Amino acid sequence: MLKAVQKNATKGDPQSVISAIDHYCRNKEWAMNVGDDKGLILDSVLTEVNPSAALELGTYCGYSTVRIARLLSPGSKLITVEFNPAFAAVARQIIAYAGLQDKVTLVEGPSGDLIPKLRERFGVKSFDFVFLDHWKDRYLLDTKLLEDCGLLQKGTVLLADNVICPGTPEYLKYVRSSPRYESRYYKSNLEYTKLEDGLEKSVFLG
Numbered sequence: 001m002l003k004a005v006q007k008n009a010t011k012g013d014p015q016s017v018i019s020a021i022d023h024y025c026r027n028k029e030w031a032m033n034v035g036d037d038k039g040l041i042l043d044s045v046l047t048e049v050n051p052s053a054a055l056e057l058g059t060y061c062g063y064s065t066v067r068i069a070r071l072l073s074p075g076s077k078l079i080t081v082e083f084n085p086a087f088a089a090v091a092r093q094i095i096a097y098a099g100l101q102d103k104v105t106l107v108e109g110p111s112g113d114l115i116p117k118l119r120e121r122f123g124v125k126s127f128d129f130v131f132l133d134h135w136k137d138r139y140l141l142d143t144k145l146l147e148d149c150g151l152l153q154k155g156t157v158l159l160a161d162n163v164i165c166p167g168t169p170e171y172l173k174y175v176r177s178s179p180r181y182e183s184r185y186y187k188s189n190l191e192y193t194k195l196e197d198g199l200e201k202s203v204f205l206g
């Protein structure tokens with residue numbers, strides 16, 4: 001994937017990096033990026049929220065990191081969390097190739113350990129936007145951790161990938177039944193396939 005970006009994308013042009021990855025993953029080797037179909041929904045939710053402090057759980061190779069960071073207003077920041085050093089190393093190169101390294105802080109380590117440290121380490125008061133795309137059985141645990149650490153404020157938008165495929169049943173049940181969230185499902189398809197998948201947008205009501 002990194003070679004495809006270096007070969008086919010233009011340095012400093014995030015859209016060309018996104019297109020190079022999508023072309024590679026559609027035609028050569030499938031990968032678990034949020035992809036172009038769900039990516040358009042991510043783009044529209046991001047543009048609507050226009051976050052000054054965004055968090056991503058599960059950087060993987062940085063595809064959604066680039067999608068998010070390219071739409072941030074000047075001065076806004078994205079913190080992305082990745083615990084696999086090999087993936088983190090690829091992501092850093094892809095983020096840098098897109099010229100977005102000044103907007104992105106990639107933190108290596110498990111989300112469960114890092115979330116409680118984000119305030120003291122990065123001076124984050126709270127997040128306006130959180131993209132969940134890491135292990136599907138950790139979405140709920142980490143959402144509760146974000147609540148307990150006071151990192152969500154009234155109006156914070158959580159956007160969760162893969163709520164249908166592979167699926168995040170307990171997370172969905174929680175955000176859809178809790179009075180503290182206003183939740184909505186955006187139907188789409190699993191990246192680079194015709195299978196159904198979708199994003200769940202949940203607004204924290206405080």
Ligand SMILES: CCCNc1ncnc2c1ncn2[C@@H]1O[C@H](/C=C/CNC(=O)c2cc(-c3ccc(F)cc3)cc(O)c2O)[C@@H](O)[C@H]1O
Nearest residue numbers: 032058060081082083084087110111133134135138165166
């Ligand atoms: C300690 C574990 C929880 N905390 C964590 N903290 C930091 N990084 C974490 C992480 N969990 C996982 N990660 C990282 O996120 C990434 C994991 C993503 C998991 N995603 C999926 O499994 C996934 C899987 C599919 C998929 C769908 C259909 C199919 F047939 C096969 C796969 C599609 C997707 O869009 C997906 O996102 C990796 O880079 C991993 O190293």
Ligand SMILES: [Mg+2]
Nearest residue numbers: 034133161162
């Ligand atoms: Mg995903």
